[in-house]
Amino acid sequence: MRSTRTAAAVMTLLFAASALSACGSDSASSASGDGTKVYALLPQGTDQPYGTEYLKAMNAEAEKEGLDLTITNSQYDADKQASDCQVAVAAKPDLIILWPAVADTVRPCLERAKAAGIPVTVTNSDVKEEDKSLTAGYSGPDTYGQGAASAEIMCELADGKDINILQVEGLTGNTTAINRKAGFEETIDENCPNVKIIASQPGDWNKDDSQTVTSEMLTAAGAKNIQGIYAADDTMVAGAIDALKSQGLDVKKMLITSIGNTKLGNPLVVNGELDGTVFQSSAWDGQNAVTLAAKVLDGEEVDEDLFMPSVKVTEANASDAEVTPNW
């Protein structure tokens, strides 16, 4: 009796929920043009601002390309993503798009897919160097190029004058942080040796930490000797700007650059506090994940990484439609 009742109730619930999810994932699964099946293993989705925009663009492009796209979200749990990967391989799709939750842990997934003969393209953040041979291509931000672009803005602003700047890095050991740092430092060395990075500390992608380390560096180097700051993303630059303000420095006179052009960073550029940033477009990211997948499916040999153009955003173009922040 009780079991029957339970069973009936579960049935109802499952069907109701499947109706619900059918509406919800409409755009995701209905685009089954030629029946080309693609799994996208993402670590975020509608639960994050970046992922929300990314998904929209991804689904739209999938529809255009006629791909039957199934999307998973592991919420940055590497184990969950590994399991999602197993599920995906078992479903035998024509291709898997992978956005690694933790780059160190995707090797088994790549091996599994390879054993099953399923090509894997990587999106947003690349796998480790030694795993690249197992993938069919990468699309996403050129993290080195982003650092370089931010450095170029800095050089232009310095305009040949000798200045001293501080650097706020991303999370220690994080691939993106390492690449952005290398891109920035090497470009400064090459293009404008007149700009000197006299101190550098990690701000861990986090506004509070960034504010703290900036204050420390200002104190250590002497606030008077500093003419500029570079932070590896918009969130951290906001913290750095707060630190400058709290020391009574005129932010508008300082040369400040970062990377992101997010909904946090863009207004800072518009109001002149932030002199320049580099656009990382989640829409481009999502769209090109599918574009790259389609190329691989068409049998195209993709030798080079498909990099997001590192568009510079300064006061001159900050309000343009092409660089409207989308996350």
Place this chain on the structure above:
Amino acid sequence: MSDDQSSTVGPVVIEADSIVKRFGGAVALDGVSVSVRAGEIYALVGENGAGKSTLMRILAGILAPTEGTVLVDGRPLEGGTRAALDAGIALVHQELSLVPEMTVAENIMLGAFPTRGGAISRKEMQRYAGAALEEIGVAIDLDEPVSRLSVSLRQFIEIARAVARKPRVLILDEPTATLTPAETDYLLEMLQRLARGGLAIVYISHRLPEIFAICERVTVLRDGRHIDTADIADTTPDVLVDKMVGRELKQDLGVVRESNPGDVVLSARGITAPKVRGIDLDVRAGEIVGLGGLVGAGRSELVRAMLGVDPRTGGDVTVVVDGQVRRVGSYTSAVRHGIAFVPEERRQDGLALSMSVSDNIALPNRRSISRAGVTSPARQQAFASTLADTVGLRPPNVKRDSGDYSGGNQQKVVIAKWLGLRPRVIVLDEPTRGVDVGAKAEIHRLVRELADEGTAVLVISSDLPELLDLSDVIHVVRDGQIAGTLARDEADERSVMSLAAGESMVTSS
């Protein structure tokens, strides 16, 4: 209880020597000595709170005595429950201590699961448990989970568990409280049989007929003191009752109140609830109505359902407020209409022990002590002090935590907090359980004064002398129904008990 039976009594098995037990400042036992011989059924009697249960727990190793020793075969017993079990002391609790989700067999063998090669041997377990049940002559399916059995059956399983350990001493605490008369008769017979087999049995009960039916010797405890030990053959129930109650208190209780009941204030019709099967009840202004009956008869359930504390399945309750009839649908409406309820479990339901007396008294009285919604500490304290005085709180320090007071004083605080509302009706469930003699007399005085002032009083009490003494009229509840109603002049211990228990058990004395 014939002569040849007492001749089978052997040497002393267990002996308590000058046991003193203190809980914090309170003395629960004050130099009590008993010794029980093999083959003997030994009765411990005394009023609630006399120290019977404490003594029993000390004998079973659950509590360690503050002073004195327990000797088993002349050797001191040390090392808690485990040592007591190993020494062959088995205890049957008043509160059932079975694991509801386990089977009958598992409960009987609890703590002593037979194993073979590390694994539980079900066959052995069934055999031992079956043998224990056979020994007490009760047939129960061994694989049935205990949660599905009636309370009386569970009581027998507890006894089977004790017997399964092949004990030398068996201690039973009010084992018949939940049993029907037929079951009680069976249990008593069974105990006599076990004693004939050489078992020493300590029997705790407030039912004197049972004690006179099966016991050889009796020790009376009062307020933690050893009052007397006598051969049953040399004493009578009256003598025992006198010793249990104490002369002076008996006289004190003997005050007969001039009762002058007015109109019906509280009226209940057709109350049904779990364990309550259709009860009508009226309480008049200035009248003290007593509810008698055995534990588990449904008295507490009745008043809780009446007042809306627990849900009722049927029936209506009304209270007359300034000449208007109001319905009592929920406990909130009961309180609003001036009904005060002093529950049985005051630690659980009636008092916040970590709060001061003053705060506790203030709880239901916020309206009378606050102006424009603001309470001043000074006003609250003055208010609380007055009420504490009225109930005779000792020491009268309302700033102290309620938990620091003794049981009797805690009960006074619960009563005090309701007095502030000047209730029309006050319902007291076991108002003096666990309360010392002095406080008990004061609570009685208070209840009488309330009635004299015109409050309608409903009292539940398992303490027969108290019930007889306080009540103008006694309704005896049995099995969820009113078994009979006795006016003050028709009520005595015997008439109440015979109604409470049904006929069969009182005849045995």
Place this chain on the structure above:
Amino acid sequence: MSTPHGINFGEAPARTRVDQLRRTLGRRTEGRAVALLAVVLVVALVMEPLVFSAYPVTLSRVALVGLVALGLTVVILMGELDLSVASTVVLAGVMMAQTDNVALGVLLALGTGVAVGLVNAFFVVKVGINSFIATLGMLFVLKGLAIVISRSEPIPLENITFAIQFGLPIVGPLTPRIVIFVLAFVLLHLFLTRMRAGREFYAVGGNRQAARDAGIPVDRRLVTGFVMCSVIAAGAGAIDTLERTAADPTAGSTVLLSSFAAAIIGGVALTGGRGSILGTLIGAFSLGTLEVGLTLTGVQVDIQQIYIGGVLLLAVMTDPASLRAARSSLRTSLHGVRARSTDRGLT
């Protein structure tokens, strides 16, 4: 059979086989879990048959959720909670990655489990802190430790070839994880049903005072239970770390809730004393199959959570005890409403 009001003072009546079967079934706590599993399987069969053709995947998902849940069940049966299991999984993984030797690493991980279990038990048994609070504290402490020790970065295992090998099937579709899971299930099941100490866990959870009175060493049982739970969680951590070829201090965020969910769906009562390892296994199967089915059909994670929450609530609501409570509270409130309205009528 004995009647509810009265005692049979004679021979137990003979039972038919049907009686016996009915009673045995009636005693089981897994009924709801079985019903749920049946429904999930039927729905999966209709909507996504791939769940079955890809059963090795389903199995390994079940093992992922289930192993921690098995250990947790032991603690819950004793009427306690262990919220620190997920952090134990993570910390054990990080500890394992501290050495290049896999065998030594596994020992380190399990040792971590023993230590965590002892600390949990110390707080609960000796200090007397409620296990919810004690293990909640440990949840944060252990997670923090894992992050500090790993410097908040994934630590790749040295012996990556072995680690990858470990993720592959050894017999048929069975990966080492599945084999270990099945082994753990069988051992725990035997322990809780056949061994004296295990069976006494039920008494500790069902009526602790009775257990003490019967001379059961309750404290020792509690310590054993907490250590078993933590060691199993640590084992799961070691397996996870091997399978993903790196220790990840941020992993396992979804483990805690799904392992509790598996146990609850399996009919294990949080109040202790009721439930079984078999129930948890079935619960883990329901949950794992559901998750794999939903992932295969591409249902977004947010909506998956609605399903899982729904199933969990259903499992709890259809518990006979909850049904009774709901009925009586409904009756009381209805009664109250009726009384209040008549109240006004009379005024």
